[in-house]
Amino acid sequence: MAYIPQTLRRQVAACAQDCCEYCHTCAKVNGGPLVIDHIQPESKGGTTILENLALACSRCNTHKAALTHYLDPFTCQQVTLFNPRLQNWSEHFRWDDTYTKIIGVTPHGRATILALNMNDPAIIVARTVWASGGWHPPHHL
Numbered sequence: 520m521a522y523i524p525q526t527l528r529r530q531v532a533a534c535a536q537d538c539c540e541y542c543h544t545c546a547k548v549n550g551g552p553l554v555i556d557h558i559q560p561e562s563k564g565g566t567t568i569l570e571n572l573a574l575a576c577s578r579c580n581t582h583k584a585a586l587t588h589y590l591d592p593f594t595c596q597q598v599t600l601f602n603p604r605l606q607n608w609s610e611h612f613r614w615d616d617t618y619t620k621i622i623g624v625t626p627h628g629r630a631t632i633l634a635l636n637m638n639d640p641a642i643i644v645a646r647t648v649w650a651s652g653g654w655h656p657p658h659h660l
C-alpha cells in the first residue's frame with residue numbers, strides 16, 4: 520500500500536467534507552477514523568493521486584476492497600461502482616423517508632449499495648440513533 524502524504528490526506532478529507540463519500544457516515548459520529556480509499560484499487564493499477572482517492576468509512580472501505588464492478592440487481596448487468604470523484608452522490612443515491620436506508624436510483628448506485636453492504640442492519644440501527652440526535656443525514660452534503 521502506497522504511503523499517502525498528510526497533505527494529500529487533508530485534501531481528500533476536505534473534498535469529502537469529513538464524511539464517507541459512499542455512505543455519508545461522518546467522521547464525527549463514526550467512532551473511528553475515516554480512511555483513504557483508492558477508487559481504482561492499487562492492485563488494479565490505481566495511483567495515489569487526488570483524482571483516485573476518496574474518503575471512506577472502514578465499513579465501506581473493507582467491503583469495497585479491490586472491487587471496481589458489481590452486479591446491478593435490477594438489470595443483472597455488471598456495472599462500475601459509484602466513483603465519488605467523477606459522479607454526484609445525489610444522482611445515484613437517495614435516502615428513504617426515515618433517512619436510515621440508502622436507495623440506489625441508478626445501476627451504479629444499486630450495485631454499489633450491494634457491494635459495499637451499505638444498508639446492513641447494524642448501520643441502519645446506528646443511523647436511526649444518529650438521526651434521533653439530529654446528526655444524520657449530514658446537512659452539508
Ligand SMILES: [Zn+2]
Pocket residue numbers: 539540541542543544575576577578579580
Ligand atoms: Zn461508508
